[in-house]
Amino acid sequence: xxxxxxxxxxKVTKRGQDVALRCDPIxxxxxLYWYRxxxxxxxxxLTYFNYEAQQDKSGxxxxxxxxxxxxxxxxxxxxxxxxxxxxxxxxCASSLEGEYNSPLHFGNGTRLTVT
Amino acid sequence: GESVGLHLPTLSVQxxxxxxxxxxxxxxxxxxxxxxxxxxxxxxQFIIDIRSNMDKRQGQRVTVxxxxxVKHLSLQIAATQPGDSAVYFCAERGSASGGSYIxxxxxxxxxxxxx
Numbered sequence: 001x002x003x004x005x006x007x008x009x010x011k012v013t014k015r016g017q018d019v020a021l022r023c024d025p026i027x028x029x030x031x032l033y034w035y036r037x038x039x040x041x042x043x044x045x046l047t048y049f050n051y052e053a054q055q056d057k058s059g060x061x062x063x064x065x066x067x068x069x070x071x072x073x074x075x076x077x078x079x080x081x082x083x084x085x086x087x088x089x090x091x092c093a094s095s096l097e098g099e100y101n102s103p104l105h106f107g108n109g110t111r112l113t114v115t
Numbered sequence: 116g117e118s119v120g121l122h123l124p125t126l127s128v129q130x131x132x133x134x135x136x137x138x139x140x141x142x143x144x145x146x147x148x149x150x151x152x153x154x155x156x157x158x159x160q161f162i163i164d165i166r167s168n169m170d171k172r173q174g175q176r177v178t179v180x181x182x183x184x185v186k187h188l189s190l191q192i193a194a195t196q197p198g199d200s201a202v203y204f205c206a207e208r209g210s211a212s213g214g215s216y217i218x219x220x221x222x223x224x225x226x227x228x229x230x
């Protein structure tokens with residue numbers, strides 16, 4: 001079946017612009033996570049949702065970052081007034097059950113470059 | 116393509132050998148552990164998981180061992196193949212009784228299989 005889909009695959013933007021990254025999770029998955037991954041590092045948590053409710057946003061670096069999942073399926077991670085330090089691979093993952101033991105399934109990510 | 120093998124601990128093996136990748140986790144309250152494989156240009160892919168009430172779990176050519184006393188996790192790959200070359204991450208997760216629901220990833224180990 002279809003896995004987690006992220007778009008765009010690559011995004012190049014100028015400093016100061018806003019960007020929106022999209023994640024389409026596996027159908028029926030309750031939980032959706034956003035991570036950021038630097039080269040040579042493991043994924044670093046940003047935020048997660050159970051259904052449409054944002055459960056934890058403690059990993060968001062600052063208030064320029066926000067995320068939503070209004071209908072409990074597709075999610076958007078928005079970065080306002082982008083800065084060069086925001087350049088990274090942004091990864092979305094979904095899992096079947098929110099608070100029980102089920103593995104995360106990752107998409108292939110969006111590579112964001114801020115020039 | 117993207118490289119995630121920079122500045123990572125590296126394990127080099129010959130094709131056909133058995134590989135052992137180790138991971139030290141940080142939170143004694145964690146009760147669910149997952150191994151992921153990440154190939155260049157792709158998102159982390161689920162391999163195998165284990166709950167804290169177990170000390171060993173086997174999959175196809177892979178075995179995960181958990182030692183809660185010393186907070187150590189290992190992934191054993193039998194008869195390693197060139198297609199196993201990737202970066203491997205362990206992740207830990209807590210439960211309602213302690214730790215964090217957020218899967219937290221370790222540093223990663225780059226496995227290189229020589230034909």
